[in-house]
Amino acid sequence: MGNYLNIGNAGFVSARKGTYVDKTGMISFINRTLGTADKLTCVSRPRRFGKSFAAKMLCAYYDKSCDSRKLFDGLEISGDASFEKYLNKYNVIYLDITEFTSDAFVKREMPNVVINLERKVIDELGAAYPDVARQDSLPNMLYDISEATGHKFIFIIDEWDALFRENRTDEFLQESYIRLLRGLFKNSGKTDRMIEAAYMTGILPIKKYGTQSAMTDFREYTMLAPRRLAEYVGFTEPEVKELCGQYGMEFEEVRRWYDGYSFHRAKSIYNPSSVMEAVKNGELANYWTQSETYESLKIYIEMDEDGLKEAVAQMLGGSKVKIDTISFQNDMITIRSRDDVLTLLVHLGYLSYDIDDKSVSIPNEEIREEFVRAVTMGKHTEIAKLIRDSDQLLEATLNMEEETVAAAIEEAHKTGIAPTFYNNEQALRSIIRVASAVWTNT
Template sequence: MSYKKKLPVGVDSFSKLIRQNFYYIDKTDLLMNLLNNWAEVNLFTRPRRFGKSLNMSMMQTFFEIGCDKTLFDGLKISEEKELCQEYMGQFPVISVSLKGVEGQNFQEALAAMKWIIGQEALRFRFLLDSSRLSAEDKEIYRQLIEVGKGESGLFIMSNDTLGASLKILSDLLCRHYGKGVILLIDEYDVPLDKAFQYGYYDQMVSLLRIVFGNVLKTNSSLYFAVLTGCLRISKESIFTGLNNLKTLTITNAQFDEYFGFTDKEVREMLSYYELEEHYETMKEWYDGYRFGKTDVYCPWDAINFCDDLRADDEAYPQNYWSNTSGNAIVHRLLNKADSVTKNEIENLIAGNEIIKEIHQELTYSELDQSVENLWSVLFTTGYLTQRGRVDGRKYRLAIPNREIRELFITQIREWFRQTSRNDTGTLETFCQAFPQKNAAKIEELLNEYLWHTISIRDISGREKKENFYHGILQGLLRYKENWLIKSNAESGEGYSDILIEIPESRTGIIIEIKYAEGAAFDLSCHKAVEQIREKHYDAILLEDGMENIIKYGIAFYKKRCKVLLV
């Protein structure tokens, strides 16, 4: 294969990406559209890993005084000659990411914010020699960059100075250069998320209200500002009195194609790396998001899968996006799920849509007040997408792709396991019914369990519908910690679904699972046990010294099952 550009896995620095010859999907049209349609304060809300940080880096590289203009050679924005002449390299730029503002208490988070803003302030040390600044101005600047002696890099600016820090910096830069400042704040809502998790939410709201209020409200030194985040935080009062804010969420058509990869862009990337035959797999797993009126792929997924395919043409798709987070919001939804919510989750996993009223301006403190609020957060953070507006704030919501469907199923399996352990008596009876050859009891308790918990009525698009039930059953049986349980183990002439060895009684159990299409339980059970016989699944159990072999064929359909003992 001829030389190909590197794929930018985890690279969110625009200059590094271009200089080091990484593959870049050109989003510089964003600059033209922003300059033709900007408000004084522009807020973009998008899910994580959809290119927010890279776009912010691209903006900084374009606007900042002293920028390397050759970085944009050959890109779309370079065709706008007049615009480039007027704006490229013409502005002082303050750029901060609040992604690292976290801590287990408010003091730790406060120190993190001082560090981030202090480090940005240090980029402008030339202000200490500026002929346009007074001695008093320079003293104020020193308060931004002063570090504690013997404390290795801990900025010791006062809390009052922190609250005014971005306003101070913008004023000083404006006076030095004689022109307004462009302010870029990436991941503006991360400090609120962390504060909510660790219990100092109100304190963080107060701090951000002061910082943002000072720099964004009636600031004559500001040319314009761009903020990015996952959630639209308007009721928080962190933007109190701010009437110059333009919010661009995932439901807005404007700027909809600049965060995420379009189908055309993904096809071109696969073609460039000679991987066109993997297009359908890429689409099934990572497409399906709708921002405004544009369908997009998750860039993090598309780049990672393409990178894996370059190394191994038979690489299997992974949950790249969902594995970059703890997915606490899905846990939160499941913990609050009532029977109605469980049915809605079933419909979503089955590939259907549900209609919900979406509130994109929720506060973190409102999340747990109602399960209905959690649907809005699942939507804005990328776990669900919209298939069209119904009326007003009501949208048809769906799971975007196979990766997120697998995530929901995985989380539900874990929920099953946690729920089952709360009823140890019934679970002990259920497990003991297997070596006792009590198929009727297994069937009774498993049907009862399926009926009262989340089950999947249909799993459209899945290669093997029985995989979900396999996970449920395996999770329940693992209650018996002294049993050796093997899943999809090679035995005889194939791979059995579940094998169990009970050492103390030398009993081996074989379980083969089938999905009973059209509720054909008897036929499916008989197919299962016939497969056990034909494939000699008992071979490994006999080799391991199991003397009593028990065989079960279990057929599932929606919330029902049938158990056949051989």
Template sequence: MNRISLPYGIDNFETVRTSNCYYIDKTGFIKELLGEAFSVNLLTRPRRFGKTLTMSMLAEFFDIRKDSRALFDGLEISEDQELCRQWMNQYPVLFLTLKDVEGNRFEDAYGLLKFVISSLCIEHSYLGESDKTDEDDKICFSRLKSRTGDVTDVQSSLFLLTRMMNTHYGKKVIILVDEYDVPLAKAGDYNYYEEMLNIVKRFLGMVWKSNPYLQFAVVSGCLRIAKESIFTGANNFISNSISDTHYQNYFGFTEEEVRMLLEDSGFPEALPKIKRWYDGYRFGEKEIYCPWDVINHVRALMQNPGAEPENYWIDTSHNNIIRRFIELPDINVNDKFEILLSGGVIQVRIREDLTYDIADTSEENLWSILYLTGYLTQVLPEDLPDGMKMERDKKVLRIPNEEIKSVFSDTVKAWFEDKIEAEDRREFFREGMHDTVGRERVRAV
């Protein structure tokens, strides 16, 4: 067994590199991103597939305040010296994550959003002291920093920060927003969706709607919120999802990368089990392993070479949506779930642009959520079962691996059983009421 340092639970690129952690090189993504030339780039992938680490990598590469040459030394992107000369540490960067902007009440989530904005202002406190930035902007900046700003201040905060950074540096700003859809997902769970949408669509929308201070934006999340809700007015906008072939190698591990990791850690014989449990996700035309699972299992093998695969990935962030589907009285998908659990496939329509307030209003949306969040994966035409033909505007889906099958077996199936029991109880009480009413009528006669 070879002792390597795994980046367990680390999603900060600088920490991974300076701690000498094992890193599978994904820096080629930078060159492909810059080759796109879109102003707003939305990247949607399931949880635990490396989105945050990728966003952190971008921040380290572009941020004008840093010298990142040592971090990228020896990696693929460093081979393109001209690109590095033009882009590495050449632009002001505003990097934020909305993963913690949540709560049971709107007031709680809104308070956390103000905290995120305040933290950004503290990180860029030089803007409040710069002799180049506007005095009125500094006053608003001070309110945001101290969390005393009003709703208008909050909604316009990112636009204000890009303007101040542009003025200070004399360069346009790169904006990186990680987990942009978490506030709306939680708002959908706790019934304050419209209130949060009203904040978020202006908070983010003002940044990419005719913003003269924006170089480009990269936005990551699990779902593409319908363009009418969040990305209205976004100029030169592109969305990249698990259905797209572009960037298909950059989120998650390919089989070649997993094989290399297992060789380097001394467990090459573990590949067949890891493949059964953690492979099977289809991004574009590429079969992808979940990196979170692979790293967790290799870590377990390093502690105990006889360790068996376990369920490391349960996407609790979308469990509430799925359970709400199952509890709806007019949606009955038991048969399709039984087909999936038996190793079969289903053919359904998929919507890739959803809003969290309508996510649980149709069966089509259920399959869309399960597909986009990693519970189900696409079957390519050449892999269809004998006799099955691909229908227009539909995708053929299956459970990707043993781990997700265990999630369905242990969790989703139990929810269906709860629903059936509840329906049986309701039917029992209805019949009891009918009997009681009948006896009362007989006595009355």
């Protein structure tokens, strides 16, 4: 077993030793794409939404260097007609792009990260196939191996977009990376003869140049449109109910904290990492965002985009906000409008997208807490003041101090909404709901 070629099933062994929610049904979906025109799959999800678990599961299933039959016993895929046909039958190349970018950062070799990635994989291939002449190009090396042996490869690339996220302004490096991926997956004369399938995960969808994807042959499943993979975005409601029963947790409270992502094929999807932490600890808390600082959210909601402040205020009050997602370029720097910011926040998991009415909202209590924290510690001083004054407004309401309440709402109206929205009835309603939301959760 190697570091990149046929890494084995150790990652999935670890997952199976703990509490495991069966997501192996996704394997049957990938099996149907093998060797077809749909063999290239890119799945984008927020951090800690199970992307790496899925990648390790696929490695364990396809990797011909190991025997994973017992690992899948009793799981959904074991009853599928395709289970035996593809189990441990392929050479698998697994690449965790964060490994390469982190190593390059430590060694101060970031400009060479793509070159080093290609070289390391070629070295392993050369050791595994000594009779095939070494090439300096990974696509050419794979092609020669396939032609000499008849073997095709399955690529599993985890965090494919890490280079774009960590090297946001290095366009030359990004373009060299895209060229490598195109050489592997968009070479009409070679790809079909050497690649049986590819499965990429990332936080962002594939980078766009204008309106076109950088790799148009990939079928994408995103937080905007997960399509047939919707139930694998996170935990479904039946899965969460079962976990709550196992661990003696109150389901309705777990739902309030971690539900909120909804798609055509899965109406109620939960943050998987947070649910697992909550049931294991027996305590509801903000687990997902503990893995980040609030800066991740704060940077984007502080951008000076027209209408962004009003959108944040409305969503904090529980309202939905209409957006147009088309112009977003699937990167973190080409942000031209309020809608680009909000679309990015959907991909990062901070907002839920309703495809039917093309709107976004804050999905649950866990994320609402993070928005409040980012706003109160950020530069949106008007909204921050509204939140800080909510306790005073609540006290005046409970004491039935009509004039104080009226004055406070008037101040909130002027504080939270731009002057052009002052006479907008929906704007006033949203401001009142902001205060109400704060009261409810304090």
